[in-house]
Amino acid sequence: xxxxxxxxxxxxxxxxxxxxxxxxxxxxxxxxxxxxxxxxxxxxxxxxxxxxxxxxxxxxxxxxxxxxxxxxxxxxxxxxxxxxxxxxxxxxxxxxxxxxxxxxxxxxxxxxxxxxxxxxxxxxxxxxxxxxxxxxxxxxxxxxxxxxxxxxxxxxxxxxxxxxxxxxxxxxxxxxxxxxxxxxxxxxxxxxxxxxxxxxxxxxxxxxxxxxxxxxxxxxxxxxxxxxxxxxxxxxxxxxxxxxxxxxxxxxxxxxxxxxxxxxxxxxxxxxxxxxxxxxxxxxxxxxxxxxxxx
Numbered sequence: 099x100x101x102x103x104x105x106x107x108x109x110x111x112x113x114x115x116x117x118x119x120x121x122x123x124x125x126x127x128x129x130x131x132x133x134x135x136x137x138x139x140x141x142x143x144x145x146x147x148x149x150x151x152x153x154x155x156x157x158x159x160x161x162x163x164x165x166x167x168x169x170x171x172x173x174x175x176x177x178x179x180x181x182x183x184x185x186x187x188x189x190x191x192x193x194x195x196x197x198x199x200x201x202x203x204x205x206x207x208x209x210x211x212x213x214x215x216x217x218x219x220x221x222x223x224x225x226x227x228x229x230x231x232x233x234x235x236x237x238x239x240x241x242x243x244x245x246x247x248x249x250x251x252x253x254x255x256x257x258x259x260x261x262x263x264x265x266x267x268x269x270x271x272x273x274x275x276x277x278x279x280x281x282x283x284x285x286x287x288x289x290x291x292x293x294x295x296x297x298x299x300x301x302x303x304x305x306x307x308x309x310x311x312x313x314x315x316x317x318x319x320x321x322x323x324x325x326x327x328x329x330x331x332x333x334x335x336x337x338x339x340x341x342x343x344x345x346x347x348x349x350x351x352x353x354x355x356x357x358x359x360x361x362x363x364x365x366x367x368x369x370x371x372x373x374x375x376x377x378x379x380x381x382x383x384x385x386x387x388x389x390x391x392x393x
Contacts, residue, residue, distance in 0.1 A: 100239050101295060101308045103213040106205045114221030115201060124219065127160050132221045136233050138171055151176050151196075158235070168238035169218060172197065176229040195222030196313050197232030203284075203312040210282035212275070213308035215239045215295070241298050242308060245272070246291040246336060253341055255299075264303055268296070269337070269346055273353035275307050276329050285316035285325040291336035327367070330354070331374035335382075 107118035113132040116124060124130050129138075144155040151174050158169040174196050201220030208214060215236045222232040245268070249256070256265040272294055279286055286293065288311060295308040316325070334347040351368060352358070360368075 100216055100237050101213055101242050101297070101306075102216065103208050103211050103308075105208050106217060108205070113223045114219060115198070116219045117217055120218045123160075123162060126162070129219075132223060135171065135219060135235060136173060136221065136223075136231065140171070143170075153196075168240070170236050170238065172200075172234045172236075174230075174232045176225070176231055195230045195232045197234040198222040200234050200313040203315045207279075207282075207284070207309075207312060210278075210284075212278055212282065213295075213306065214312065215308065215310040236310070239295055239308070239310065242295040244292055245294040245296050248296050249291060249337070249341065256341060260303075264299065265342075265346070266349065267303070268305075269342075269349050270353045271305075271307050272333060273350045275309070276333065277354050279309075280322060280325055280329075283317060283319055285318075285321070286312070286329070287314045287316055288332075289329050290332040326354070327370055327374055330371045331378055334371070335375045335378045 108115045109118050109121055111130055111132075114135070116130065121130070129135050138156060138158060140156040140158050142154050143157050146153050154173050154175070156171040156173060158171055160167050160169060197220045201217050204214045204217045216239075218235040218237055220232070220234045222230055224230050243251075255261055256268075275294070276289055279289065286309065289309065293309055293311050295310060297306045297308075299305045330351055334342075334350060337346065337350070348368070351364075351371070352360075355364070357364060
């Protein structure tokens with residue numbers, strides 16, 4: 099299964115850890131080695147440069163008993179760090195091995211029963227006093243697809259009488275998953291339609307959800323209210339009009355809060371969420387405009 103909430107058993111290797119379930123498979127591919135995985139050559143499907151790290155995602159096509167299996171290698175390649183980049187690793191070592199950190203976050207989510215994409219292996223290696231190179235390998239989460247893709251490609255399935263029921267069920271399940279994450283003491287920080295995975299609907303219209311991209315997990319519980327406001331604003335922003343309405347966004351809020359009627363505090367929070375959503379929209383528009391000027 100490419101998605102699930104089962105706990106992960108881990109086996110240690112030099113500079114890396116491997117999901118016990120994949121040890122034999124990686125061994126058959128001669129990939130039980132940090133360098134062989136880290137330097138794996140495959141098509142780059144995504145690349146992003148941050149202040150001190152180049153992050154890329156590489157597609158890995160591996161064969162097992164004549165069956166082709168797809169994996170994704172998220173590779174973090176460090177380059178010259180500034181002053182803060184040089185001193186920060188002495189205080190925040192886990193941050194500078196994001197592959198290992200994300201693998202640990204996935205395992206922790208599963209310990210709390212939260213479904214995620216399947217972690218296969220992760221590694222982290224110090225290459226200088228202030229730099230780490232690291233990676234994370236996950237198996238493809240197909241047939242699950244991101245919620246944003248479902249909205250874009252299968253919007254018609256969320257219209258009409260049957261589609262409206264399906265849409266409401268999706269909203270409720272998304273809200274419940276967000277509450278589950280927060281109740282477990284975690285803030286995903288990017289829990290929106292991009293990072294919510296949806297399984298195919300069965301003949302009864304039932305489905306399941308999961309999440310991925312757990313690199314930036316926050317555990318500062320005293321910011322719980324801020325987590326709530328942010329996830330409500332980001333999620334409703336990525337459930338766009340006209341397919342999703344103010345009533346749909348309200349359903350998201352009330353399901354998370356487990357409330358039937360709005361009180362004064364609810365109305366105050368909804369105004370804060372609306373302002374945050376508009377701020378996200380303005381910020382996104384500026385990024386799109388900036389990218390348009392640079393092309």
